Amino acid sequence: MADSSGAPNSRTENSRELFERASRIVPGGVNSPVRAFRSVGGTPRFMVSGAGCRMTDADGNTYVDLVCSWGPLIVGHAHPHVIDAVGRAAAKGTSFGTPTPGEVALAEELTARTGVDKIRLVNSGTEATMSALRLARAATGRTKIVKFAGCYHGHVDPLLASAGSGVLTLALPDSPGVVGTDETIVLPYNDVDAVKRAFAENPGQIACVITEAAAGNMGVVAPRDGFNRELAAIAHADGALVILDEVMTGFRVSKNGWSGYSGDTADLYTYGKVMGGGLPAAAFGGRDELMSRMAPEGPVYQAGTLSGNPLACAAGLATLELCTDELYAKLDATSVTLQGLATKALAEAGVPHRVSTAGNMFSVFFTDADVPNLEAAQTQDAAAYRAFFHAMLDRGVYLPPSAYEAWFVSGALDDDALGLIADALPHAARAAAKVAK
Ligand SMILES: Cc1ncc(COP(=O)(O)O)c(C=O)c1O
Structure with a gap:
């Protein structure tokens, strides 16, 4: 055209x-x-x-x-430092299905930047939010979740209600084939009163509130001053957890993402994009008491054939070295x-x-x-x-x-x-x- x-x-x-x-x-x-x-x-x-x-x-x-x-x-396309790191990793073998030193190094870099106690590496932002959601439900023994209209958290079934990004771009209704959205309460973004009402109407039933740390999937819409903090206070008063989705903002808007930029905190965080340096790597993390519930330390199951892949870890670490x-x-x-x-x-x-x-x-x-x-x-x-x-x-x-x-x-x-x-x-x-x- x-x-x-x-x-x-x-x-x-x-x-x-x-x-x-x-x-x-x-x-x-x-x-x-x-x-x-x-x-x-x-x-x-x-x-x-x-x-x-x-x-x-x-x-x-x-x-x-x-x-x-x-x-x-x-850092742009084909940055020599990243390409060199990936090339050196590839020459030693592309995947082992065993723990590797690169995973430890990347996890150490991520926890040092974000201050989370423990982190689990996965392959995509979708996996990160899916797993964080499972953990939040397991930890609270509750099933309902709150998300905000226009926030996209990957194509996880219960999170595909009023998701932004592609669903919005293509003017699709929420996708057919999706189950479990009856447990999802969708609220207008930046509306603290709506959060208060949701908790008042569902006392003791909501496992977590998940929100993009700053929304980027309905176009960029920053949280109003104090919004993330107020929603956390409301959730915590009811015994619910907060998941701050930093897949887009993490390591992009500051060394440690939106949390570092704004001071907003959460119980669980999800990361992706920048931390993989253009290869598939993502993560979710939080304080020890929550993350130690993940298998094999605890009973909450989550796994991946290629999780912590050596090439992705090398690309992520090399990229973060430049950040x-x-x-x-x-x-x-x-x-x-x-x-x-x-x-x-x-x-x-x-x-x-x-x-x-x-x-x-x-x-x-x-x-x-x-x-x-x-x-x-x-x-x-x-x-x-x-x-x-x-x-x-x-x-x-x-x-x-x-x-x-x-x-x-x-x-x-x-x-x-x-x-x-x-x-x-x-x-x-x-x-x-x-x-x-
Ligand atoms: C905030 C946010 N969360 C989760 C995801 C899903 O990540 P992925 O596409 O790696 O599955 C995205 C993707 O754009 C995102 O922007």
Whole structure:
């Protein structure tokens, strides 16, 4: 979908052919729904390589990447330190099904950064939240759970009620085939009174409240000041636990995630994305008294053939070695620069918008209303985002192919890349203005 100004980065012949082949044998042609471009239209770009802040697709188009594999690539693509660590690990063997030193090193790094007593490594954020939920139910002997509309915690059955991200992007109702959501109480995000009411109506029955530490799956919506602390106080007063889902925010918005950034605390935490450095690794953790209930120390079962995989641990550890105070200062500054550029371009084009931030994560809502929750996020002008997205894509900037996803910066963004984004934004803002309501 090249725009009328004849942008150069719109060759799609090879991606189109790959997509057609894939669509014959893979549902929707993709292995994770939002990749399919359904909400923005056009051909999903099949990437063949990445270096630093740039990636190249099957037609030779290059893009400055503001998705970063949906968060993990905080130091950019193929960082030499990460590639070297993965290569050295691979040369020694890819998996053993036994404990390995790399797992110990990664777990030590994670506990040192977060202050949790114990951590269990898994393969995906979905597994982390699924396991933390099981542990919370086992520890409390209760079954009900509270989650917030628009928060996505992976495709765990009871958490797929009013989930954001792909479910929202594709305008799907909560997925068929899901069981157990009758035990899930869904509340509006950032609404303390709703949390109070839920506990008043279900005394002694709620095992846990799970919340994204800062929401990033309905677009970025930070918790209102004190929200996470107040919900924890309400939950604890009733004997329920709090799970802070840091899969997206963990090690991204600060050395130890949103918790370190804001001071919010919880009983259990889930991590993923950055801690795997672009390979499949995730984790859940908490204080000893809870985590020691996990098998084989305790009775709560959870396991994985590839959990703590040596390559993933090496990538995660190498990435975290690069996650220094200097890197976070750079990410914060880059994020502010990009927010300013986007605001300027959209304001000059007269496009209603709100830049919404949570630390260095941000997204642009195409609405002029405040966005504290999912209901408000859904008032945005999806057609305007679609036009904006394609104009950026055609000029070599890869944004999330959905108006409900966070934009991610990496430490690899250089001045040339920022210049390219700055040049592209006014075109994209004008494209959005043409279709804006
Ligand atoms: C906050 C949050 N929790 C959990 C998940 C699920 O992680 P994964 O896709 O690794 O299963 C995601 C994925 O985007 C997420 O953003």
